Amino acid sequence: MCGIVVCHVPAGSAARDVLRMNQALSHRGPDGEGYLLVRDRRTLSVGGPDTSAQVLASPHGAVDGRIEAHLDSRFELMLAQRRLAIVDLSAGGxxxxxxxxxxxxxxxxxxxxxxELREELKGLGHSFRSHSDTEVLLAAFAQWGEAALPRLNGMWALVIFDAQRRELFVARDRFGVKPLYVWQGPAGELLLASEIKSLLCHPLVQAAPDLQVCEQFLSHGPDEAQRATPFQGITRFPAGHWARYALDGGRLDPQPFWRWPAEPEAGAGFDSAHARELQQRYLALLDDAVRLRLRSDVRVGTALSGGLDSSSVALLVNRQLRALQVAEQQEVFSSVYRDPQYRDADESAYIAEVARQLDVHSNTIEARWEDLAAEHERMIWALDTPPANTLMSSWHTYKLVAASGVTVTLDGQGADEQLAGYARYARNHVVNSAWGEALGTAREFHRTMPGFAPQLLSGLAVKAARSIVGTGATASLTRLLRMGSRPLQTVDQALRGDFDGPLANLIHYADKTAMAWSVESRMPFMDYRLVEFLATVPAAYKLHEGWTKWLARAAVAPQLPEQIVWRRDKLGWPIPEAQWFGGPLKDWLAQQLQQSDFAREIAARARPRPGLAAQLRQLNLATWHRLYFEEAGRPGRPLGRGLLSGVRP
Structure with a gap:
């Protein structure tokens, strides 16, 4: 896990420019840094201020001095990386x-x-001097070119420079778990970086907000899946794509290497024997995804919310560690809110029950409203783009992870958008069923999950409207009412749309809030084998007998506490924002919104629906604009483990 930078300026850019860009990513890689400087077809590999003496002395690193000796020299291409050492902690990585x-x-x-890839490549004649996955990646690319990408099971943003062909190869993982941002100039300049704040450090980049994207954000919320960002001229390299870029007059033209499998058969019914087969296949794939993601040379933990998804991951991690006879107790990390006034946001009872049954060491932390102003600024600076809410639960969870000396977590993102975990999927099921089945489904879900009642009622209303005025008029009506998530879609269509849309936001939050504390978040539910399998499972096995995620519940039912498997509520890293901003932070929120001319102007154009959700988006936009555009020199806020003084696990 690292941060990367590419700086290609045909007329030449000073080495101090790439040093400054790379230093902006130090929280992503506190364990080292390195640079490749290219000029006149010659390459020079150098270290930096945080490059260890071990690397400088190692023959594996091929490092010749430090970048400080070249700060005023100009190079047409510079590659940079910040390292968070996880696999092969030696100079070989x-x-x-x-x-x-x-x-x-x-x-x-x-x-x-x-x-597994290393063994296959050895059989093809390749040899290896380290245990690093980066070396395997290079060998795979040398062997198969871009055809190596479908063979990779992982998360990545990568750049390979071929000095002989004077060409860059750029690729991003199937689902965009790892970020990569792009800026291109009028004279053939190309800048790439893991975070936007790094691009802003180059003198060629003149930052300005994209007013249209900002307006869309206030109206509809964030969209981390789209190419455009809130910064003019800065885009996202698309997930699941690769591109070749020639230094001598090239063009960045991303090509896809992964596509969705065909949708399952529409209207397929439930079969008990087939259900058992699907459960076994699901659990085997998830278990193997966990096994692969436990590969690490540093300490590994689990972010545990107390819900089904994170509890399932904790269970399988527990099982893997016991099989390996690991003596050290498994670590889990959670945000809790034990104050009675925050009861609706507290999952501590569920967390404690999972920890008791699995016999793990439970670490908990509680966000305090008194700290929100400072923590909120750091969070906004870490994310680069404004999020939907304050993210204080995930922010504090990874803060706790870092304070406990754990570097890697296995987390539960991605399950809801594949297994139909939200109430809106029950609504879509009601809308697209025959009337008799729709009414029965509504009754079942109201019995098992009473909190779904508003969505079920809206589904019945949409169904009635379609039967009276037709599909086109009903679609117009749902857009007018801002019902969101396209309620006329089938469950499978809604799942695929959410996977390509809202899930990208959650993945973005996980990466940026974890890396802000120099922690790597791994997501077993985003294993491409599991994703491709679940994409073919009919909705009848995901929504069944009044339960969302029925397949996942049934698969782990014998192994987790019943109150976890068959929970009747759906929270998902909740935050007591209603209590905070309706109480002690009410005046502070009003002041922040009033002080931002930019956010007020965008709100006047966007006219978001009134309510706390819109106010928090406006707060985040105001803070984002202040940090990135209004403060002199855009100093930002410090990130990384250096902020951990006084934090106790």
Whole structure:
């Protein structure tokens, strides 16, 4: 897990520019840094202020001095990387890493199946000097080119420079778990970085807000899946794509390497024997996804919310560690709110029950409203783009992880958008069923999950409207009422739309809030084998007998507490924002909104629906604009483990 930077300026850019860009990513990689400087077809690999003496002395690193000796020299291409050492902690994992003659890689992420790939590549004649997955990546690229990408099981944003062909190869993982941002200039300049704040450090980049994107954010919320960002001229490299870029007059033209499998058969019914087969297949794939993601040379933990998804991951981690006879007790990390006034946001009882049954060491932390102003600023600075809410539960969870000396967590993101975990999917099921089945489904869900009542009623209303005025008029009506999530879609269509849309926001939050504390978040539910399997499972096995995620519940039912498996509520890293901003932070919120001319102007144009959710989006937009555009020199806020003084696990 790292941060990466590419700086290609045909007329030349000073080495101090890439040093400044890379330093902005130090929280993503506090364990080291490296640079490749290219000019006149010559390459120079150098270290930086945080490059260890071990790397400088190692023959594996091929490092010749430090970048400080070249700060005023200009180079047409510079690659940079910040390292969070997780696999092969030695100098053998240093980047930029050279593979085949003239090929250099910088890489942010993990290739979980690198062990199996290394054995396959050895059989094809490749040899290895380290245990790093980056070296395996280089060998795979040398062997198969872009055809290597479908073989990789992992998360990545990577760049490989071929000095002989004077070409960059750029790729991002299937689902965009690892970020990569792009800026292109009028004279053939190309800048890439893991975070936008890094791009803003280059003198060619003149930052300005994209007013249309900001307006869309206030109206509809964030959209981390789209190419455009709230910064003019800065885009996202698309997930599941690769591109080749020639230094001599090239063009960045991303091509897809992964596509969705065909949707399951529409209207397929439930079969008990087939259900048992699906449960077994689901659990085997999730278990193997966990097994691969436990590969690490540093301490690993689990973020535990007390819900089904994170509890399932904790269960399978527990089982894997016991099979390996690991003596050290498993660590789980949670945000809790034990004050009675925050009862609706507290999952501590569920967390304690899971921890008791699995016999794990439970670490908990509670966000305090008194600290929100300072923590909120750091969170906004860490994310680069304004989120939907304050993210204080995930922010504090990873803060706790870092304070406990754990570097890697296995987390539960991605399950709801594949297994139909939200009330809106029950609504879609009601809308697209025959009347008799729709009424029966509504009754079942109201019995098992009474909190779904508003969505069920809206589903019945949409169904009635369609039968009276037709599909087109009903679609117009739902858009007018801002019902969201396209209630006329089938469950499978809604799941796929959410996977490509709202899930991208959650993945973005996980990466940026974890990396702000120099922690790597791994997501077993985002294993591409599991994703492709679940994409073919009919909705009848996801929504069944009044339960969301029926397949996942039934698969782990014998192994987790019943009150976890068959929970009747759905929270998901809740935050007591209604109590905070309706109480002690009410005046502070009003003051922040009033002080931001920019956010008020955008709100006047966007006219978001009144309510706390819109106010929090406006707060986040106001803070984002202040930190990135209004403060002199855009100093931002410090990030990383250096902020951990006084934090107790």
């Amino acid at each position: 240093h980047q930029p890493m050279q593979g085949a003659p003239g090929q250099w890689a910088i890489f942010n992420g993990e290739i979980y199946n690198f062990v």
